[in-house]
Amino acid sequence: MAELTAKQRMEIPRNEMPAQDAKVRAGNYLEVALGYSEETARAEAERCLQCKKPKCVEGCPVGVRIPQFIKALREGDMAQAVAEMKIKNNLPAICGRVCPQENQCEGQCIVGKKGQPVAVGRLERFVGDYELQHRTCPLTKAAPTGKKVAVVGTGPAGLTCAVDIAREGHKVTMFESLHTPGGVLVYGIPEFRLPKGVVFGEIDYATQCLGIDIRTDYVIGRTLTLKDILEEYDAVFLGTGAGLPMFMRIPGINLNGVMSANEFLTRVNLMKGYMFPEYDTPVKIGKKVAVIGAGNVAMDSARCAYRLQAMQAKEGEKHEVHIVYRRSMEEVPARGEEVHHAEEEGVIFDLLTNPVEVIDDGKGNVKAMRCIRMELGEPDASGRRRPVEIKGSEFDMEVDTVIVALGTSPNPLVFVDADGLERTKHGTTVANLETGRTTKPKVWAGGDIVTGAATVISAMGAGKRAAADMHAFLSGNGTW
Amino acid sequence: MADTAAATGYKIVQKETLSDVTKLMVIEAPQVAKKAQAGQFIIIRIDERGERVPLTIADYDKSAGTITLILQEVGKSTMQLGAMNVGDTVASFAGPLGHPTEIKNYGTVVCVGGGVGIAPIYPIARSLKEAGNYVVSIIGARNKSLLFWEEKMKAVSDELHVCTDDGSHGRKCLVTDPLKELLESKRRDVAHIWAIGPAIMMKFVALATKPFNAPTTVSLNSIMIDGTGMCGGCRVPLTEGAQFVCVDGPEFDGHKVDWNSLMSRLQFYKPEEQAAVEAYKHKCNLDIAAEKGGA
Ligand SMILES: Cc1cc2nc3c(=O)[nH]c(=O)nc-3n(C[C@H](O)[C@H](O)[C@H](O)COP(=O)(O)OP(=O)(O)OC[C@H]3O[C@@H](n4cnc5c(N)ncnc54)[C@H](O)[C@@H]3O)c2cc1C
Numbered sequence: 001m002a003e004l005t006a007k008q009r010m011e012i013p014r015n016e017m018p019a020q021d022a023k024v025r026a027g028n029y030l031e032v033a034l035g036y037s038e039e040t041a042r043a044e045a046e047r048c049l050q051c052k053k054p055k056c057v058e059g060c061p062v063g064v065r066i067p068q069f070i071k072a073l074r075e076g077d078m079a080q081a082v083a084e085m086k087i088k089n090n091l092p093a094i095c096g097r098v099c100p101q102e103n104q105c106e107g108q109c110i111v112g113k114k115g116q117p118v119a120v121g122r123l124e125r126f127v128g129d130y131e132l133q134h135r136t137c138p139l140t141k142a143a144p145t146g147k148k149v150a151v152v153g154t155g156p157a158g159l160t161c162a163v164d165i166a167r168e169g170h171k172v173t174m175f176e177s178l179h180t181p182g183g184v185l186v187y188g189i190p191e192f193r194l195p196k197g198v199v200f201g202e203i204d205y206a207t208q209c210l211g212i213d214i215r216t217d218y219v220i221g222r223t224l225t226l227k228d229i230l231e232e233y234d235a236v237f238l239g240t241g242a243g244l245p246m247f248m249r250i251p252g253i254n255l256n257g258v259m260s261a262n263e264f265l266t267r268v269n270l271m272k273g274y275m276f277p278e279y280d281t282p283v284k285i286g287k288k289v290a291v292i293g294a295g296n297v298a299m300d301s302a303r304c305a306y307r308l309q310a311m312q313a314k315e316g317e318k319h320e321v322h323i324v325y326r327r328s329m330e331e332v333p334a335r336g337e338e339v340h341h342a343e344e345e346g347v348i349f350d351l352l353t354n355p356v357e358v359i360d361d362g363k364g365n366v367k368a369m370r371c372i373r374m375e376l377g378e379p380d381a382s383g384r385r386r387p388v389e390i391k392g393s394e395f396d397m398e399v400d401t402v403i404v405a406l407g408t409s410p411n412p413l414v415f416v417d418a419d420g421l422e423r424t425k426h427g428t429t430v431a432n433l434e435t436g437r438t439t440k441p442k443v444w445a446g447g448d449i450v451t452g453a454a455t456v457i458s459a460m461g462a463g464k465r466a467a468a469d470m471h472a473f474l475s476g477n478g479t480w
Numbered sequence: 481m482a483d484t485a486a487a488t489g490y491k492i493v494q495k496e497t498l499s500d501v502t503k504l505m506v507i508e509a510p511q512v513a514k515k516a517q518a519g520q521f522i523i524i525r526i527d528e529r530g531e532r533v534p535l536t537i538a539d540y541d542k543s544a545g546t547i548t549l550i551l552q553e554v555g556k557s558t559m560q561l562g563a564m565n566v567g568d569t570v571a572s573f574a575g576p577l578g579h580p581t582e583i584k585n586y587g588t589v590v591c592v593g594g595g596v597g598i599a600p601i602y603p604i605a606r607s608l609k610e611a612g613n614y615v616v617s618i619i620g621a622r623n624k625s626l627l628f629w630e631e632k633m634k635a636v637s638d639e640l641h642v643c644t645d646d647g648s649h650g651r652k653c654l655v656t657d658p659l660k661e662l663l664e665s666k667r668r669d670v671a672h673i674w675a676i677g678p679a680i681m682m683k684f685v686a687l688a689t690k691p692f693n694a695p696t697t698v699s700l701n702s703i704m705i706d707g708t709g710m711c712g713g714c715r716v717p718l719t720e721g722a723q724f725v726c727v728d729g730p731e732f733d734g735h736k737v738d739w740n741s742l743m744s745r746l747q748f749y750k751p752e753e754q755a756a757v758e759a760y761k762h763k764c765n766l767d768i769a770a771e772k773g774g775a
Pocket residue numbers: 098099100152153154155156157158175176177178181182183184185188189218219220221239240241242243265296297298300335411413414446447448449453454455456457459
């Protein structure tokens with residue numbers, strides 16, 4: 001193709017992501033977005049203006065070298081595209097799928113100012129998937145340093161830190177309380193959005209190339225404590241996330257049929273409850289489900305619930321899933337694509353609606369949820385307009401299952417026997433955001449344990465920065 | 481994934497049949513044995529498709545690196561585990577979880593164990609005895625064939641009362657009867673009571689001790705998934721608000737538990753549990769048929 005002018009590039013329409021048909025996918029757990037073909041990827045890459053001062057990079061929390069990888073992709077040099085990508089991002093196949101691109105890289109893309117932004121995320125996924133299959137960018141490590149590093153938690157923060165620190169020649173052991181590594185990528189985000197094969201492919205490859213030892217079934221704070229670990233290791237990274245679910249303090253919240261999004265998603269994703277009884281863990285879903293909240297966790301819960309219902313429903317049987325959210329569509333915090341997919345699949349949005357009570361059927365089960373209508377008032381501290389109750393607008397919504405997706409805080413177990421490790425009043429760990437250093441010598445932390453529930457890429461960025469500082473510490477004079 | 485234990489599994493090194501539906505298993509898990517204390521539990525997962533099943537640490541041997549479990553075969557997972565043999569391995573084994581029992585010299589204490597609850601009450605009674613308490617133990621079961629560890633309990637108790645519902649062994653009564661008699665007689669000043677068994681038994685023990693204001697600790701067996709505070713599925717309403725059994729417990733003040741809520745939550749997955757047992761039995765029959773056909 002001859003070199004195009006900027007004007008010509010801007011005229012190319014953004015390439016749609018091929019997806020499973022909404023009707024079909026609402027009844028299975030297979031991946032929804034199918035990925036670009038090589039042809040489409042290269043066509044999309046042509047839309048990039050190769051900005052000298054790329055805005056997109058400013059929008060990316062880890063500063064992925066976006067114009068460079070897109071250029072290599074456009075020229076058909078996939079190995080180079082992968083190499084450029086991996087300078088900043090170890091896990092492009094994952095980020096390409098789950099980053100909230102509209103608020104980050106794509107949100108800043110110059111092409112997006114007049115039309116649709118360059119589909120950076122989809123291109124990133126294409127590059128990541130290519131690397132998963134071809135492994136053109138082998139992970140190598142420096143000569144052994146003799147230093148031992150422990151990484152607690154195997155989510156994106158821990159995995160990124162472990163890989164980077166192992167590459168410097170330090171011996172890494174990872175500890176994970178569950179029976180499978182991966183953190184939220186495995187127990188939270190569903191198969192249809194992020195296939196587990198992608199996550200395990202990355203974990204296996206990294207552990208094999210770098211000789212990282214992953215010890216599952218190790219609950220830090222119980223099986224071992226931070227104190228025990230510090231006796232044996234030269235440095236520790238805490239990446240235990242924010243897994244403790246919050247429940248609303250409303251009457252009826254402990255009834256049968258009310259569960260946290262974490263419980264529901266863990267039953268479905270980690271334990272494969274949707275394949276019960278071939279898999280042992282059951283998951284119960286009613287005919288009419290209310291999901292409280294509208295973040296990614298709520299969207300995932302709603303879409304999982306809808307699929308489960310469809311798989312269990314008899315011919316012609318009706319079933320519904322509602323998202324109940326106290327603000328309006330504009331404030332919905334979930335990734336744009338997920339909201340769009342949820343709507344397409346048939347999830348109903350009850351906006352400006354807030355639950356006030358869950359109602360008992362007399363036998364301890366959920367019969368209905370009492371809600372009140374809301375309207376938007378003055379902006380609050382978060383800059384969003386504050387929802388206020390409309391007096392007398394209560395109504396009962398008939399439901400048999402309520403899934404609470406209102407946020408999480410760090411799990412306190414890891415803080416057992418961790419004197420000197422300071423925490424905020426929200427339960428998060430105090431850490432330097434640049435270096436990841438906590439208030440306790442030789443202990444770094446990053447990801448949701450520091451920020452509270454955030455994003456995959458921000459957790460990865462924190463893991464990366466901590467690894468860099470940890471390496472400097474381990475190879476320096478050891479001052480804290 | 482390079483992991484010593486998870487790659488090879490955790491080995492069953494000893495197995496005993498205690499009653500028709502109760503099995504004892506000793507499993508190698510050195511990292512758990514090292515930290516184990518009375519009152520704590522573990523989460524076991526049999527194989528790649530298995531559920532995460534909480535079981536109390538009935539005993540431990542730190543030097544051998546083993547944990548003793550006692551299981552009652554009530555559903556698919558416990559039946560499958562009960563059918564495994566010495567040398568077999570399970571896929572995961574995490575713990576020790578929950579808070580240990582607070583052991584000290586209280587004076588006179590009562591340890592009540594019902595059914596499979598005799599297993600977890602044993603290490604508590606033993607530790608309390610070692611701490612210098614006068615230990616009154618009361619154990620009970622529906623009938624003689626379900627009762628086990630009478631001798632072991634006797635060895636760590638100053639007094640042992642044995643009850644069966646049908647009178648086939650010991651006294652024909654409920655565990656609450658000798659307990660009430662002891663409290664009413666005031667022959668000893670009872671400082672603390674532990675009760676472990678079916679929810680209904682613990683509920684009635686708590687009701688029995690309430691009028692005497694006798695501190696009563698129960699060990700709750702709510703339905704769990706992760707066992708690490710991540711799902712909230714194990715939550716139980718107490719008078720001061722809901723608590724997570726896996727991280728805040730498993731022991732709680734029996735006078736504060738909302739028993740009806742706990743019991744209703746335990747029933748929630750009944751139809752699914754039934755279906756799992758049917759499917760498991762069907763598969764076992766097919767396996768037996770296939771073996772016969774092949775032979
Ligand atoms: C359902 C859901 C959907 C999401 N969707 C998106 C999305 O689309 N895009 C996006 O960017 N972000 C999304 N997020 C947020 C994102 O997944 C998290 O911000 C990110 O995973 C945090 O990474 P982390 O490594 O800090 O922690 P986690 O991923 O939470 O990993 C922590 C790990 O530590 C383990 N652990 C905890 N305590 C202990 C202990 N005591 N001992 C040993 N191990 C322990 C946990 O089992 C877990 O494996 C979503 C989150 C959820 C729950």
